[in-house]
Amino acid sequence: MSLKIEIIKDKILSENYFVLRNITYDLSHKGEVVRHKREVYDRGNGATILLYSREKQTVVLIRQFRVATWVNGNADGRLIETCAGLLDNDEPEVCIRKEAIEETGFEVGNVTKLFELYMSPGGVTELIHFFIAEYTDAQRSNAGGGVEDEAIDVLEILFTQALEMVKTGEIRDGKTLILLQYLQLSGLMS
Numbered sequence: 162m163s164l165k166i167e168i169i170k171d172k173i174l175s176e177n178y179f180v181l182r183n184i185t186y187d188l189s190h191k192g193e194v195v196r197h198k199r200e201v202y203d204r205g206n207g208a209t210i211l212l213y214s215r216e217k218q219t220v221v222l223i224r225q226f227r228v229a230t231w232v233n234g235n236a237d238g239r240l241i242e243t244c245a246g247l248l249d250n251d252e253p254e255v256c257i258r259k260e261a262i263e264e265t266g267f268e269v270g271n272v273t274k275l276f277e278l279y280m281s282p283g284g285v286t287e288l289i290h291f292f293i294a295e296y297t298d299a300q301r302s303n304a305g306g307g308v309e310d311e312a313i314d315v316l317e318i319l320f321t322q323a324l325e326m327v328k329t330g331e332i333r334d335g336k337t338l339i340l341l342q343y344l345q346l347s348g349l350m351s
């Protein structure tokens with residue numbers, strides 16, 4: 162049985178770089194109407210990719226400063242992640258190819274789309290498109306590091322080490338863990 166939703170008020174609280182709205186709506190559920198007032202943060206949608214080499218048993222990750230983690234318990238603010246970017250106006254695969262070149266320096270061949278996931282559905286609209294791709298040394302086109310002020314470090318590490326870094330807490334980014342575990346379960350590395 163589908164829910165009936167009636168918007169009562171949709172107010173923009175902030176639209177500086179991204180958009181924060183406060184939405185009031187009536188939800189009809191099992192014959193009862195409940196009123197919710199919820200803040201919704203729209204930062205656009207994104208794409209992410211895990212680059213792996215079966216031959217070298219390595220993965221390519223990046224490390225960058227994330228201020229949102231620094232204000233919430235991440236002591237030096239740097240986070241190890243899979244390459245990722247905002248879609249802007251690109252299709253997800255076009256976006257992730259561009260991001261791979263800019264952030265990691267690799268111009269990858271075939272990429273495989275895995276799934277699309279809402280990453281924080283309690284209040285953030287963002288849907289992330291997940292990809293993996295096998296890479297080779299010959300595909301390196303530049304040193305990576307991102308554009309403008311992004312200051313990204315590129316890390317090429319053993320897959321076993323990346324899994325260990327999840328256990329120790331050195332890797333604690335959701336999308337990164339999802340992709341590392343996907344790779345482990347897929348058997349693509351064996």
Ligand SMILES: Nc1nc2c(ncn2[C@@H]2O[C@H](COP(=O)(O)OP(=O)(O)O[C@H]3O[C@H](CO)[C@@H](O)[C@H](O)[C@@H]3O)[C@@H](O)[C@H]2O)c(=O)[nH]1
Nearest residue numbers: 178179205206207208209245246247260287289309311336
């Ligand atoms: N001026 C300004 N610039 C901003 C702001 N927020 C982001 N930017 C700029 O927008 C760019 C975003 O870089 P991308 O590589 O496209 O995105 P991302 O930050 O890596 O985001 C990706 O990963 C996130 C974490 O998982 C995802 O949330 C996101 O969807 C995407 O996949 C960066 O250059 C950053 O400086 C802001 O509030 N103000």
Ligand SMILES: [Mg+2]
Nearest residue numbers: 244245246264
């Ligand atoms: Mg990025």
